[in-house]
Amino acid sequence: MTSNLNTPIADFDVHRDYHSSANTDALCVHHVDININVDFIAQQLSGTVTLFFNRKQTQSVLIIDGRDLFIDNITDLHGQPLAYECEDVNPILGQRWLINVGLLITQVVVHYHTSPKAQGLQWLSAEQTLGKQLPYLFSQSQPINARSWLPLQDSPKARVTFNATVKAPLGLRVVMSANNNPVMPEDGIFTFSMDKPIPTHLLAIAVGDLAFKATGPRSGIYTEPGMLEAAVNEFEDTESMIQVAESLLGPYAWGRYDMIVLPPSFPFGGMENPMLAFMTPTLIAGDKSLVSTVAHELAHSWTGNLVSNATWRDLWLNEGFTTYFTNRIVEAVYGTEQAELEWVIEFGRLQEEIQSMPLVEQTLPANVQHRDPNLAFNRFTYDKASMFVHELESRLGRAAFDVFLLQYVNHFAFTAITTETFIDYAKQTILVEHGDKLSVDELNEWVYGQGLPAWYEGPRSTSFDKVDFALAQFISGTAANQLSITQWRAHHWQYFLSKLPLIVSQAMLLDLDEAFNFTGHHNAEIACDWYRVAVRNLFDPVLPALTEYLCKIGRGKFVRPLFIELQIAGYHQELKAIYAQARPGYHPSLQVQLDTLLQLEPSH
Known part of the structure; x- marks a missing residue:
């Protein structure tokens, strides 16, 4: 299904980052010095962050982002206090801190500590780790959670280099998104340096055994x-x-x-x-x-860290090119069949989401300007965008497309771009050099149109023919243990489960489970797909294993759809009980999403 929408919606500024309060167009932070202490007892980071910024316009106020941060004071490099104030924006964006920097200062030192509620940090007790002996901490900054553990301009437009000094309890190792030394220091003090500018959502830390x-x-x-x-x-x-x-x-x-x-x-x-x-x-x-x-x-x-999205509306530039590029790597390392299988599974995920997602959400640019940027992470910014890149390869031919791809990455390396920047670049390159193979209307239909273009047929793989045959036999009454499953890979099983009818009898589900041991399967993808089928058909025998799965795994890709299936199927009491048991082990950012999605009050 498509629309006639061939131009971007014009009721907002496509170059503005709606998920940051920072005034990056005027005063833009370019380097950060981090000096912090890791306190597992208080579940907080504390210390200083020094922000080095460039002056692009004559302004006397530096604006930075924060969420649930406690700022103790702000000074210049000489320790002289600077005036500042905090303003609440909303629960998603958090606060904005306005720092009076006059007209000469280009560095400020922020003394701060984090909240135990910081959405960008998860503090695990020793009992929650594999070793059961030492606690663990890790961050997740994407999309806008860096501001919950560092005071900064939390926007992909504000690429920064950084140095860091981190003190942790003895016996624990600290690693960051920078150079890491495998040799443990004896004093518990770790130092890091990232000399290439990165988007703030790529700032990361982990501490543990x-x-x-x-x-x-x-x-x-x-x-x-x-x-x-x-x-x-x-x-x-x-x-x-x-x-x-x-x-x-x-x-x-x-x-x-x-x-x-x-x-x-x-x-x-x-x-x-x-x-x-x-x-x-x-x-x-x-x-x-x-x-x-x-x-x-x-x-x-390359696609995301070298060339980045300027705003969360533009996430598809990261994820679409990367999903395509992933397929090329898999093809080269593991063979054409494996790459085809993954591409077809990817297309199947997209088709499933097309059926449930409102049309207005089915464009490559994510419709999240005034909403939670986590909503940008969907099958359209990943898989529809990947299908678009695959089509570019098909239209141009692989050799010509590879030339374009390399030129594109080199041209925009270490910069953040918008959808419209990409469109302009494509008009100057692809549409000039290969105008007979792709038109501007087709380009715009892919990017701004809803759903998939009417002409797009999607990938297929003959490797799935044997699965289609087995599935047809099973639906016609052949016992599961009589099906030919020779040389099936994990992706064949995923395809089989995804193609089962929406309604499957209890007897057929029991037959499948007894033959193939889906319940408790060691492959998390196959297990998730099976549990979705089972829950949809009220197959109660899976509930104990499903509970264990949801309590053991906190990956949103699995957790969100399974809770939704439980909700749709009417397992309301079971859902509440499972969520109450599982929630304490989930990352804080996922807890917030699930609380909203399931409309459940978090248990404390």
């Missing part, structure tokens, strides 16, 4: 000791992925590509924090079937 092992000459894994070997084995192809990515988009600009595998409460599959990508342990399936997320976060090193 962390071991390290290399996976290649410029990559390695940090995680709890008990998970290290499994993680290294699962992600051993990282160096091969880096080499493939470099062959497409040029040299890797960040030095090292390390990863940290976090506790299960991490709310995302991965987070592309430069030099230290954050990963969920749900990727460790034992067969490398889910490692495309590693490729995805690596791909962000």
